[in-house]
Amino acid sequence: MGTLTDPIKNKGLAVFEDLPDSRLITQLNSCVHCGLCAETCIYYLATGDERMIPARKVDLVASIYRRYHTVAGKLFPAIVKARDLDDDTAGEMVDLLYGACTMCGRCNAHCSIGIDIGFVIRTGRTMLSNMGMVPATLQSTVDAALVSGNNMSIPKEEFIDTLKWMEEELVDELNDPQAVIPLDQPGKRVLYTLNPREPKFFPLSIAAMAKIFYAAGESWTLSTRMYDVTNYAYFSGNINEASVIANRLWDEMSALKTQALVLAECGHGSAAFRWESPNYLHQKFPFEVMTSVEWIARYLRQGKIKLDPSRIKETVTLHDPCNLVRNGGIIHEQRYILRQCVENFVEMNPCGSDNYCCGGGGGQLAMSEYNERRIKIAGIKADQIRKTGAKIVVTPCHNCVDQISQINFHYKLNVQIKTIAEIVADALILP
Amino acid sequence: MAWYQYLTLISLLFCCIVCLMHLFRLIRLGSPVDYATPGVKTGPAIAYSFTGAMSPVKKESAYLHLPTYTAGILFHLGSFLSMIILAVHLFSPIITGFLSWPVAVFLFASGTCGISILVKRIIKSSLRNLSSPDDYLSNILVTLFQLATALSLILPAAGPVYFVVSAILFFWFPVGKLRHALYFFAARYHLGLFYGRRGVWPPKPR
The missing domain is CATH 3.40.50 (Rossmann fold)
Structure with a gap:
């Protein structure tokens, strides 16, 4: 006997009703299961766990949509892999949508179709939230x-x-x-x-x-x-x-x-x-x-503050917070600032909107039940930082600062971590 | 017109009607209203979504998987070409002119690409676990469609088989994952709109 009663299930399924626009049904009808998104995801890259391929996460939500909202899903669910929203499905959704996704959106830009995978994950989280299944932490x-x-x-x-x-x-x-x-x-x-x-x-x-x-x-x-x-x-x-x-x-x-x-x-x-x-x-x-x-x-740009780059002689690299950069379009400003306040700035590889997530996004830092997984996936960021040879990692996000501080400790990187304001303050020429 | 041509026509009509229903629903629901729109023009981002963002220079899923990407492109070109040929064949005799051999050779090649993608889906565990029967069925139908088109161009006697394969394909098209042919355009539009509004696409020079 499952614990998901019909009224609870209906709350979850409500996300597919009364759609405000065509965005959601577009995403849910588009995936062709090519699997080429796998290597864009830090969870799959770091663990090799096939369940963590972004398309699998999309399919969790899309398969429920198919079951309740498509003719094929209603008539022959096995052929189109349409799933009932039951305890097993909901449990898997919690583990993969909350516990194995930072909603960094790196898979979106590289999806061969162009599916907004982050949006689908967020919709899946809304389903779970409607059903009262948000991780307690x-x-x-x-x-x-x-x-x-x-x-x-x-x-x-x-x-x-x-x-x-x-x-x-x-x-x-x-x-x-x-x-x-x-x-x-x-x-x-x-x-x-x-x-x-x-x-x-x-x-x-x-x-x-x-x-x-x-x-x-x-x-x-x-x-x-x-x-x-x-x-x-x-x-x-x-x-x-x-x-x-x-x-x-x-x-x-x-x-x-x-x-x-x-x-x-x-x-x-x-x-x-x-x-x-x-x-x-x-x-x-x-x-x-x-x-x-x-x-x-x-x-x-307005000349209201001036910086002295000679004060910061160590090699500095920049981590791009996903929500600010890839999902927010703030890509060049932090680089413009850093080039004026440090002598030796090196980019990570990849960088900018293609940079990897630190692993702390999507609420991961708040969800202690996934700590081990979070630190494991951060190995990718640790390698990126190590390869730059930098002694200071700058990132305009306090969440990323927290995660990179833990990466620094766990992977023994021996770097300083600063925000943009902190490094600018260090180089600031006072009036 | 023979019975198998009628069968194909009926399936094509069914496919078009269902696809139009999908299309009308997309149009009816429309674009998201975004109160946070910063006033930038999204047109260039949507154009970029359909062009530069899909190129193997920019798209990681393409440049990390060039053989699959190339096979996919050829497979899709073969599909479009086969559909054009089907439209001609439905209303005129099977083409057997000087062009039929090179076109058939191309379709055999694109069909082979379809087979290679199918084999990859079967042998790679990550893909196998991701796949539904629909994924195999859709691939097989499109591959058979291309191979049957090629065969019909060089062997007109294969016409009945060709039309029956086409009919099955178009009955399945709007029901299974092949409807991505329609939703693909909507997905790229939405992605371009999303990144365009936020100033991420098209990429600006550093």
């Missing part, structure tokens, strides 16, 4: 954000204390009492966001960005009510929860009457907010939205 991260306002449940007092501490450091370093970290100040030009990992584990990255804002003479503020740029519901597949989280930043922009929202270095947070939140909320941005990478590049 990932759901607890989402719940933390929903309940406390940030995914690490950092109390407001602790957050303010950390910022005040960073402010004191900044004032000391710059020897200027005006070098402050403004909090909840309405009417400023910029509202800056943070990844909660920054106040919790990497407060110096906040100080780095504050230093850049100071050097550029920016009018900016942080919010103590809503600063979290992340949106793990984007990964769990629960669109309602993703909308609630995204809406808070919209509301905070309105409350503080700021003109531009600058998204902290967080790949999925940037993608979820910039590219998905307008669709969650069915409205266009009434304010400017930019990633901090673009914002810093703009400062450089």
